Amino acid sequence: MQDKPNFVLVPDSEPEAPASAVGSDVSASEDPASAASASDIPAGGPAPLLTWLRDLAAPLIALLPGAPRQAVPAVTPTRPRLIFGFDATASREPAWDVARKVTDSLFRALPGELDVALAVHGGSLLHTFTDFTSNPATLRDRAAAIRCISGRTQLLPILSRALAAPGVRVVTYIGDVFEESAARGGKLADAMGARGIRLIVLHDVADWLARRDAEQFQDLARRTGGCVLPFDANAPDRLRELLAAVAVYAVGGTDLLEQKRADLPGAALLLRHLGRDD
Numbered sequence: 258m259q260d261k262p263n264f265v266l267v268p269d270s271e272p273e274a275p276a277s278a279v280g281s282d283v284s285a286s287e288d289p290a291s292a293a294s295a296s297d298i299p300a301g302g303p304a305p306l307l308t309w310l311r312d313l314a315a316p317l318i319a320l321l322p323g324a325p326r327q328a329v330p331a332v333t334p335t336r337p338r339l340i341f342g343f344d345a346t347a348s349r350e351p352a353w354d355v356a357r358k359v360t361d362s363l364f365r366a367l368p369g370e371l372d373v374a375l376a377v378h379g380g381s382l383l384h385t386f387t388d389f390t391s392n393p394a395t396l397r398d399r400a401a402a403i404r405c406i407s408g409r410t411q412l413l414p415i416l417s418r419a420l421a422a423p424g425v426r427v428v429t430y431i432g433d434v435f436e437e438s439a440a441r442g443g444k445l446a447d448a449m450g451a452r453g454i455r456l457i458v459l460h461d462v463a464d465w466l467a468r469r470d471a472e473q474f475q476d477l478a479r480r481t482g483g484c485v486l487p488f489d490a491n492a493p494d495r496l497r498e499l500l501a502a503v504a505v506y507a508v509g510g511t512d513l514l515e516q517k518r519a520d521l522p523g524a525a526l527l528l529r530h531l532g533r534d535d
Contacts, residue, residue, distance in 0.1 A: 334424030403502030498523035
């Protein structure tokens with residue numbers, strides 16, 4: 258076999274692009290490989306070439322497991338936010354049936370002034386966390402489609418989401434038992450308290466086993482500056498009154514709650530449990 262002669266390729270200067278091609282975009286349906294044609298390779302030495310290769314490979318590298326992700330800019334909310342959380346495990350069907358029918362109460366007290374997200378866990382998962390909305394019909398429709406599933410409680414993921422979402426002022430949670438890490442719950446509750454996010458628990462003690470977790474719920478709520486209120490599935494009107502008061506509290510704190518006290522039957526009970534009933 259003959260040895261091939263050594264030689265160096267000296268590229269010609271690139272032809273000028275035709276006027277019709279200047280400023281045009283690559284079609285979305287075009288093969289990406291054809292878009293990176295030889296004419297796109299920069300001349301001028303190794304540094305520009307390496308930069309070009311790095312930029313070309315960046316979209317593929319971003320898809321690899323463990324690759325750093327660019328943070329999504331947080332959207333600044335224009336209204337106060339409340340998270341309406343619920344324990345929808347298997348034993349909670351009667352309570353959930355009542356609660357999902359009174360979600361409108363969170364909007365009626367101050368229409369258009371509060372955004373609410375629905376957070377529901379069941380099957381040992383936080384399976385529902387809706388977008389924040391000021392439309393009661395949207396929340397009502399989502400709630401109507403949820404069914405209770407057996408599993409362990411998942412209150413702490415709800416608290417984590419509250420810390421991650423900007424503008425949240427109150428987390429309202431309806432549940433009966435607590436089956437998670439008390440230590441981690443305390444840390445999350447302390448972080449919420451530092452951020453001014455209150456946890457208000459409506460504790461259902463219809464099952465006597467739920468009473469053993471009363472102190473745990475009290476501790477979590479106290480750390481945030483919130484409170485624990487009674488929940489009775491047999492008293493939907495009272496639940497509506499409490500939720501309306503909680504909504505007012507989320508918008509304007511205890512000052513607005515005091516102002517609305519005469520019009521809100523649940524305001525006095527909420528103020529008393531918050532320690533602000535003078």
